[in-house]
Amino acid sequence: MIVRDFNKIVKTDPARVVSDAQWTSVRMLLADDGMGFSFHITTLQAGSEHTFEYKNHFESVYCMQGKGSITDLSTGETHQITPGVMYALNLHDRHILRSEEELVMACCFNPPVTGTEVHREDGSYAAPDEG
Amino acid sequence: MIVRDFNKIVKTDPARVVSDAQWTSVRMLLADDGMGFSFHITTLQAGSEHTFEYKNHFESVYCMQGKGSITDLSTGETHQITPGVMYALNLHDRHILRSEEELVMACCFNPPVTGTEVHREDGSYAAPDEG
Numbered sequence: 001m002i003v004r005d006f007n008k009i010v011k012t013d014p015a016r017v018v019s020d021a022q023w024t025s026v027r028m029l030l031a032d033d034g035m036g037f038s039f040h041i042t043t044l045q046a047g048s049e050h051t052f053e054y055k056n057h058f059e060s061v062y063c064m065q066g067k068g069s070i071t072d073l074s075t076g077e078t079h080q081i082t083p084g085v086m087y088a089l090n091l092h093d094r095h096i097l098r099s100e101e102e103l104v105m106a107c108c109f110n111p112p113v114t115g116t117e118v119h120r121e122d123g124s125y126a127a128p129d130e131g
Numbered sequence: 132m133i134v135r136d137f138n139k140i141v142k143t144d145p146a147r148v149v150s151d152a153q154w155t156s157v158r159m160l161l162a163d164d165g166m167g168f169s170f171h172i173t174t175l176q177a178g179s180e181h182t183f184e185y186k187n188h189f190e191s192v193y194c195m196q197g198k199g200s201i202t203d204l205s206t207g208e209t210h211q212i213t214p215g216v217m218y219a220l221n222l223h224d225r226h227i228l229r230s231e232e233e234l235v236m237a238c239c240f241n242p243p244v245t246g247t248e249v250h251r252e253d254g255s256y257a258a259p260d261e262g
Contacts, residue, residue: 001203001224006193006215028193028217035189035219036241037168058166062137062159062237064195072132084137086159088166093132106193106237110167 004028006041016115022048031112038112044068044099053094056127058110060088066103071096094123135159137172147246153179162243169243175199175230184225187258189241191219197234202227225254 009016009026016027022045029039044050044066051073068081073094079087081103089095097103117125140147140157147158153176160170175181175197182204199212204225210218212234220226228234248256 001201001206001226002217002219002221003201003210004217004219005213006217029191029219033219034221035191035239037189037191037239039191039193039217039219039239041193058168060160060166060168060170062170062172064237070132070134075132079134086133086135086137086170088133088135088160088164088170090133090165095132106195108166108168108170108239110241 002029002033018115021050023050025107027113027115029112030115032114033112036110036112038109040107040109040113042103042105042107044097044103044105046099046102048099050097051095051123052097053092053123054089054109055092055122055124056111057113057125058089058092060086060108062086062106064104064106066099067101068097068099068103070098133160133164149246152181154181156238158244158246160243161246163245164243167241167243169240171238171240171244173234173236173238175228175234175236177230177233179230181228182226182254183228184223184254185220185240186223186253186255187242188244188256189220189223191217191239193217193237195235195237197230198232199228199230199234201229 018025025040025042063081063085071078149156156171156173194212194216202209
């Protein structure tokens with residue numbers, strides 16, 4: 001059994017806390033935990049906007065706190081995000097995520113993130129075999 | 132893209148809301164969503180105690196609200212559960228989950244739950260090929 005505490009990780013385990021432009025992701029579970037998925041708590045700063053496209057991953061995102069919206073760039077449709085709303089990128093959907101108030105999200109990735117990825121210019125993470 | 136709202140599901144989509152002895156699980160994502168994992172928001176009543184053993188699944192559980200504890204029945208060790216604590220059953224660990232205050236948990240399962248499982252007497256879910 002693995003037991004980890006978000007509140008301890010943010011204070012004592014910087015290797016699990018990854019930040020990029022106006023977002024921070026705390027990696028609660030990564031590929032080497034052997035669960036077959038990874039699990040992250042991601043915080044997006046109020047007023048930020050992000051274009052992502054996980055070409056190599058499925059991701060689900062559950063809003064625990066905050067307010068924002070997501071635009072599906074293939075359809076142009078925009079969905080409001082409030083606590084309790086989940087979106088799942090089952091088609092590797094390219095999208096824009098906007099945070100009106102700081103968003104705190106519980107995120108699952110399949111295949112699991114290894115922990116060394118960064119977002120590439122096209123908004124994706126590399127596939128596991130791309131390093 | 133799949134978008135679902137926990138608050139709407141609990142009012143309008145009873146097929147996604149599964150209850151058993153003192154717990155309720157809202158299935159936000161199931162096997163047929165094709166994500167390779169399932170994602171559930173599970174509420175455990177205050178004062179309840181549950182013995183589970185997911186022999187056929189990996190499960191991670193992130194505490195969003197409430198207070199309780201988990202005992203690993205293979206080691207006897209007990210861990211406190213408060214918001215921000217996650218446990219992951221990477222060894223299909225048989226365990227007792229206790230809720231002192233109502234617990235609200237974000238749960239990921241691999242392989243994904245199909246939605247028709249119930250807990251069997253041994254605390255497990257059937258494997259996908261056991262129906």
